[in-house]
Amino acid sequence: MFYDIFTRPLSRRCFLAGGAKGLAAACLGAVFGPITKALAASSPDVRFVRQIVATDNRTARTIMWQSAHEQRSAAVEWRRPRAKEIQSVAATSAPFSDDGHASFQHTACLTGLPAAERLEYRIVERRKIATDWYPLTLDNGQTCQMIIMPDSQSTDGYVTWRRVAWGAAIRNPRADLWVNLGDLVDNGEDFQQWDDWFTALDGIAEHLAFVPVLGNHETYDRNWTIRWPQAFLGYFSGVPGNGDSAFPGTYFSFDYGPVHFIVLNTQWEEFDSLRPGLFAEQRAWLRRDAAASQKPWKIVLMHKDIIEADLPPQNELSDTGRRLMPLFDELPIDAVLTGHNHTYRRRAPLKNFRRDPKGILYICTGVAGDCRYYDIPRSVYDEILAPQPETDNYLTLDATEETLTFRCFLASGILIDEFTLRRAASPPPAAS
Ligand SMILES: [Fe+2]
Ligand SMILES: [Fe+2]
Secondary structure (H helix, E strand, C coil): CEECCCCCEECHHHHHHHHHHHHHHHHHHHHHCCCCCCCCCCCCCCEEEEEECCCECCCCEEEEEEECCCCCCCEEEEECCCCCCCEEEECEEEEEEECCEEEEEEEEEECCCCCCCEEEEEEEECCEECCCCEEEECCCCCCEEEEEECECCCCCCCHHHHHHHHHHHHHCCCCCEEEECCCCCCCCCCHHHHHHHHHCCCCCCCCCEEEECCCHHHHECCCCCECCCHHHHHHCCCCCCCCCCCCCCCCEEEEECCEEEEECCCCHHHHHCCCCCHHHHHHHHHHHHHHHCCCCEEEEECCCCCEECCCCCCCEECHHHHHHHHHHHHCCCCEEEECCCCCEEEECCEECCEECCCCEEEEEECECCCCCCCCCCCCCCEEEECCCCCCCEEEEEEECCCEEEEEEEECCCCEEEEEEEECCCCCCCCCC
């Protein structure tokens, strides 16, 4: 066990990588830290209000929040902006306890919403208004703008994470949704880290549909041994279902604009010691799910990268890459976004494990917390790297039926990479 100067336990990896640079980042973060929370929930017992993506975001959205006390009659109200007519949807209330802290997690599934409209919602409890009205933007079915956040695990009270997340949100006011690609927190059992992570997002999470991706750090207990990721699954229990009773909430898919997004759980190594069978179950589901989608684009969001940058041998394909890349070729998938390695790398298009202009776009998305890894070698697949040594970054995706444009920015907002995938022209009809 390692401890930093704030006496928070550190993972071995973060301890080794952080050092003086981590302290400098924490000090810098403190300067930018006090960001307004004017839009935070207005009831003291409604915390961490968050939108979660639904399967079909044209007509549905899931709202979750946390309270210290049970709220049996809680509901979510929605309306067209400033309209007098208000609809109400009852919420479920589930007791949740972890790391010695008890709370209630509330979930309201809003379905049958007027397609593609801009709405507002608020939370009520015992017919008393508990929050302000928050915007709820539904999928227009044509376009999609996503903010993509890499690993946010931190050791500085999530000050760095708050600075990166808010910078991205402020610079992208028209974003439809956002994703965090796993390792949201450094220790998945640490109550304080989850509290800090959510607190940093007061004013963002209420406004944008969130896509949670499970990382390996969500499976660590306070002794840094593997455990079931019950905190992650409790906080994000409202994700779309996958029909898998053994691994619910750990992988799923949804549509937004012209894209079918597939969220995978790459933690089969961790899960196999607790509940075997994840890889086979997920592979069968992935084939069914991808085949059923008619969307123009398919994008995979997953935590572990296709390159091994953690343990020797470095710079070679990881178990994740060796197992999943042939599947992605088979389906096929258009783009794969990963995390885990804490470095931004856009790879050459790959097919059959080789560079191929018609191959799949793979992007390792970088780092958005203060756990920075240094001296990760360049793999034979890497085309574009973030400036070294690595700092923080985020990405955006702008999707239309014809194009997918990925942009990578440093935390300061400086653009460091841009790449557009264009849909291949359809072959001309055969002469009759
Ligand atoms: Fe990580
Ligand atoms: Fe990781």
